[in-house]
Amino acid sequence: MSATAGSSASSSTTGANPGIPLTRRTLPFGNGHTPVPTSLADNGDHVQRKDDSDGSDVDDPDDLNARTKRKYTKGKILPALSPASNRKLGEGAYAVVNLGHRRATSTELAVPVAIKKMKVNTEFRDGLSMDAIREVKYLRELHHPNIIALLDVFSSKSQNLCLVLEFLSSDMEMIIKDSSLTLSMADVKSWMLMSLRGLWWCHKAFVLHRDIKPNNLLLASNGVLKLADFGLARSFADPYRPMTSNVITRWYRPPELFYGAKFYSSSVDIFSLGLVFCELMLRTPFLPGNTDLHQLELICQALGTPTEENWPGVTGLPGYCVPQADTPAGGGAIKERGKDFFMNTFIAAGEPGVELLMRMIRLDPRKRCSAREALDAPWFSQEPHPTIPANLPKRGGGKGIEKVGSDLKRKAGDLFNSNTEETNGRGKKVARKLDFGGGG
Amino acid sequence: MPSLKSTSATVMSAAIARARENAINRGSGDADEICPVCKSSRYLNPNMRFLVNPECYHKMCESCVDRLFSQGPSQCPVVGCDKILRKHKFRKQTFEDIKVEREVDVRKRISKTFNKRQEDFPSLKEFNDYLEEVETVTFNLINSLDVAATEAKIVAFEQSNKSTILQNAAKAAQEAQFMQAQREFEREQHRRAREIEAEAEAEEKRDKKEHQANLIKALQADDADLEIAKVNKLARKKSSMRKENQERRAKEWEAKNNAPAFQFMANLNRQSEEPSKPYDPLDGYDDTDKYFVYREKYENPWLEEAANNKSMLAGGYIVQQYCERAIFEAFSGVGCFIEDPSPSDEQSSPSLDTPMADAVAV
Numbered sequence: 008m009s010a011t012a013g014s015s016a017s018s019s020t021t022g023a024n025p026g027i028p029l030t031r032r033t034l035p036f037g038n039g040h041t042p043v044p045t046s047l048a049d050n051g052d053h054v055q056r057k058d059d060s061d062g063s064d065v066d067d068p069d070d071l072n073a074r075t076k077r078k079y080t081k082g083k084i085l086p087a088l089s090p091a092s093n094r095k096l097g098e099g100a101y102a103v104v105n106l107g108h109r110r111a112t113s114t115e116l117a118v119p120v121a122i123k124k125m126k127v128n129t130e131f132r133d134g135l136s137m138d139a140i141r142e143v144k145y146l147r148e149l150h151h152p153n154i155i156a157l158l159d160v161f162s163s164k165s166q167n168l169c170l171v172l173e174f175l176s177s178d179m180e181m182i183i184k185d186s187s188l189t190l191s192m193a194d195v196k197s198w199m200l201m202s203l204r205g206l207w208w209c210h211k212a213f214v215l216h217r218d219i220k221p222n223n224l225l226l227a228s229n230g231v232l233k234l235a236d237f238g239l240a241r242s243f244a245d246p247y248r249p250m251t252s253n254v255i256t257r258w259y260r261p262p263e264l265f266y267g268a269k270f271y272s273s274s275v276d277i278f279s280l281g282l283v284f285c286e287l288m289l290r291t292p293f294l295p296g297n298t299d300l301h302q303l304e305l306i307c308q309a310l311g312t313p314t315e316e317n318w319p320g321v322t323g324l325p326g327y328c329v330p331q332a333d334t335p336a337g338g339g340a341i342k343e344r345g346k347d348f349f350m351n352t353f354i355a356a357g358e359p360g361v362e363l364l365m366r367m368i369r370l371d372p373r374k375r376c377s378a379r380e381a382l383d384a385p386w387f388s389q390e391p392h393p394t395i396p397a398n399l400p401k402r403g404g405g406k407g408i409e410k411v412g413s414d415l416k417r418k419a420g421d422l423f424n425s426n427t428e429e430t431n432g433r434g435k436k437v438a439r440k441l442d443f444g445g446g447g
Numbered sequence: 448m449p450s451l452k453s454t455s456a457t458v459m460s461a462a463i464a465r466a467r468e469n470a471i472n473r474g475s476g477d478a479d480e481i482c483p484v485c486k487s488s489r490y491l492n493p494n495m496r497f498l499v500n501p502e503c504y505h506k507m508c509e510s511c512v513d514r515l516f517s518q519g520p521s522q523c524p525v526v527g528c529d530k531i532l533r534k535h536k537f538r539k540q541t542f543e544d545i546k547v548e549r550e551v552d553v554r555k556r557i558s559k560t561f562n563k564r565q566e567d568f569p570s571l572k573e574f575n576d577y578l579e580e581v582e583t584v585t586f587n588l589i590n591s592l593d594v595a596a597t598e599a600k601i602v603a604f605e606q607s608n609k610s611t612i613l614q615n616a617a618k619a620a621q622e623a624q625f626m627q628a629q630r631e632f633e634r635e636q637h638r639r640a641r642e643i644e645a646e647a648e649a650e651e652k653r654d655k656k657e658h659q660a661n662l663i664k665a666l667q668a669d670d671a672d673l674e675i676a677k678v679n680k681l682a683r684k685k686s687s688m689r690k691e692n693q694e695r696r697a698k699e700w701e702a703k704n705n706a707p708a709f710q711f712m713a714n715l716n717r718q719s720e721e722p723s724k725p726y727d728p729l730d731g732y733d734d735t736d737k738y739f740v741y742r743e744k745y746e747n748p749w750l751e752e753a754a755n756n757k758s759m760l761a762g763g764y765i766v767q768q769y770c771e772r773a774i775f776e777a778f779s780g781v782g783c784f785i786e787d788p789s790p791s792d793e794q795s796s797p798s799l800d801t802p803m804a805d806a807v808a809v
Contacts, residue, residue, distance in 0.1 A: 372763025
């Protein structure tokens with residue numbers, strides 16, 4: 008797999024000795040200067056350097072790992088204030104997330120962190136699971152205020168990989184579902200702006216996120232939105248190198264992936280983010296399909312039926328089909344929706360907002376705008392101006408703590424709250440069959 | 448049936464029959480007092496509670512609900528009812544008449560969807576037409592007429608009015624919140640007003656008593672008339688002062704009360720601060736490239752096919768991105784000198800209070 012600049016070096020080191028100090032690689036954009044707001048993305052490096060100065064051999068990986076590990080501890084900063092029992096933030100098929108904190112040093116106070124401990128996967132006996140590798144590989148590359156920061160990596164006693172991530176208190180899904188909050192258009196604009204900036208940075212570093220959805224957009228306590236969960240991310244593919252089309256949570260998956268396209272690009276993320284935009288305005292998922300086919304049907308109904316006219320070459324995709332009702336024979340194909348349709352549904356966004364939305368969720372992936380183009384949309388510079396992050400609506404209380412790891416409960420790309428019902432019905436109706444002979 | 452079982456069964460059924468008779472004899476709640484599912488009666492279990500599920504409104508006792516539905520959803524035990532029930536939907540009946548209970552539920556549900564307001568309509572007539580239609584839908588649902596058609600109607604309405612429904616729901620929630628706050632505010636005000644009144648009354652009484660005592664003292668003095676005039680003057684002065692005081696206090700109280708009320712209003716429609724700087728799409732980041740420029744097109748026979756392969760193009764693959772990346776990677780080391788201090792060295796130490804997340808102005 009080819010990687011982004013410098014990733015070949017860093018990813019190989021991570022594999023072998025997790026915990027080698029992160030040598031910060033500034034991407035050579037922007038005439039060599041570092042972006043302005045950086046203080047935090049470098050947090051990890053910063054501490055590390057301080058610790059490295061204690062005179063021990065920097066090159067010894069075991070020693071380094073031990074020192075990195077010592078810096079962090081499980082549990083809350085002030086255990087007395089709240090019970091230690093809710094230390095665990097989430098557990099999933101491939102990782103456990105614990106709340107921890109960086110130990111206070113003479114110069115710095117303790118800092119809460121989320122420690123994601125990768126389980127040794129049974130399927131990959133000889134190594135780490137793909138998710139872990141992807142997450143480490145791309146998070147080490149990407150330093151941006153709107154992307155979750157990977158502060159450190161170390162390995163535990165049992166050779167488990169532990170990622171130290173910055174601790175974020177809530178996510179977009181909670182905000183959308185919290186009906187006690189009213190979201191103004193300025194708030195939506197602010198969140199869209201921050202997520203587009205994060206996505207732009209990923210795409211700029213040639214990384215596809217491939218799982219954009221509200222509960223992967225985490226919110227820091229100061230309101231800043233950050234892209235998280237890079238378990239499905241990959242770098243842009245070389246030509247002729249097929250990628251899997253079975254990515255992205257169904258409700259946010261673009262049509263080309265349903266059609267089994269093996270060659271796609273950053274436009275898949277843009278489509279997902281466009282649907283998140285819809286969801287922010289509607290406060291309910293825009294296209295909540297029950298099955299892949301149903302999802303495709305919803306896409307056709309909402310956006311129009313893909314045909315050769317509005318999407319040249321679509322019929323050549325391996326999985327091309329059109330839902331029964333939408334075939335010219337079965338009821339007539341729906342033309343790609345025009346502005347009127349979106350203006351009716353998303354009137355609150357105003358005309359510039361609807362225009363941006365339409366460019367993000369075009370059927371034909373080549374016609375979708377890029378993240379950079381989206382950022383230049385006039386909508387962002389017009390009234391109402393985006394809310395500053397500190398003023399954005401927040402969920403009250405510390406309930407959000409659990410959210411950082413909750414995405415782990417599902418398999419990657421799976422829908423939330425599906426299949427939670429107990430399927431194990433053993434002994435279910437035992438009592439009911441008892442017969443007291445009342446009937447005969 | 449084996450004989451042993453049958454004897455125990457007869458004993459059981461006899462007991463149940465007796466219990467039923469008892470219940471009927473007591474006359475309190477004939478059949479109601481026996482759970483229709485497990486036939487256990489209140490006579491045997493005085494703490495029995497009956498629950499209903501809004502799916503089918505068949506009544507059953509709490510222990511039946513626990514027994515049948517704790518393992519997940521299952522069918523209603525009443526013969527001929529094929530509804531699938533879930534435990535968490537069971538609840539206590541509010542109204543004695545199950546029909547009323549059901550009607551209230553239906554109306555609740557309908558009002559959630561059909562929450563348009565008069566101001567959503569251009570004229571009163573249209574609003575009335577709308578109300579009539581809502582009532583028809585409600586009536587159909589309550590009396591189970593054309594259920595399928597009615598449900599379809601509701602779904603259609605919901606689909607076409609998604610955004611207004613949500614907006615109105617939000618509005619209603621806000622109004623409820625506002626009303627609640629106002630009610631509380633008023634209650635507090637009444638309480639304060641009563642307090643002030645009581646205080647004033649007590650003060651007046653005290654003054655009166657003092658005045659009387661003074662009068663008696665004045666009468667004892669040598670120059671009674673003069674003293675009495677003095678005392679009266681003092682009392683008048685005091686009472687006018689008291690009045691003034693009261694007025695001032697009332698005013699102060701009002702001002703104090705109005706302040707939070709205004710604040711509350713301000714919170715309702717909170718205005719975000721105007722950003723002082725113009726919109727910057729990249730928030731301080733620079734996306735120009737110093738060492739290279741991308742060309743529109745690169746001649747490369749290897750890419751020729753990709754650029755013309757229909758299925759690759761239809762999937763959204765962008766050959767240009769590959770070229771950009773190749774160029775980018777080719778130049779990615781240019782301008783980086785190992786001897787140079789790494790950029791993070793020059794940074795000030797991270798702030799302590801918000802260590803992980805830096806505030807970024809939008």
